Amino acid sequence: MYIIFRMMLWILAAWRWGDWRNWEKYQSTFLFVILLDLLYNFLTYIYPMWEYDPTDIIPNHTLNNLLVTFLSYPSIVFIYLGRYPIGWAKQVAWIIFWVTLLSFVELVNHKMGLMSYHNGWNFGWSVIFYLVQMPFIRLHYKKPLLAYGLSVLMIVGLLFLFKVPVSKMK
Secondary structure, three states: OHHHHHHHHHHHHHHHHOOHHHHHHHHHHHHHHHHHHHHHHHHOOOOOOEEEOOOOOOOOHHHHHHHHHHHHHHHHHHHHHHOOOOOHHHHHHHHHHHHHHHHHHHHHHHHOOOEEEOOOOOHHHHHHHHHHHHHHHHHHHHOHHHHHHHHHHHHHHHHHHOOOOHHHOO
């Protein structure tokens, strides 16, 4: 039930704090985040770094991840970009706020047994990931081609770092 509650909170937060007048400006960044999440699931299908664990309501990682991908992530991007502040110090504080919030949500998920880490990934790596992900979302919004190019480099680097067995991919 917590999973459904969490999804509803993200949707309500987007409804309340999202920049609805300018939603079209954020659409390509929604798609960027969705694409990268789906790519993660595709590339690490046999060798996941983390997985959502089954619950009584959502029986597998795939269904849970699709909910997160298509409901939570667009809501997060919508609020994050729609309220992105002006000024270096405020921007750093905004990024730290989101890294802290997302890390807290993940920690709760992990402690509740709703997700598990595998193949060298751990909560510390997730925090580092969020520290990179949030500025990347803004980078894509401002300079999408640069974000795509850097994403390819980062994906390749992560595949090597975590020794994802490319030869065993489907």
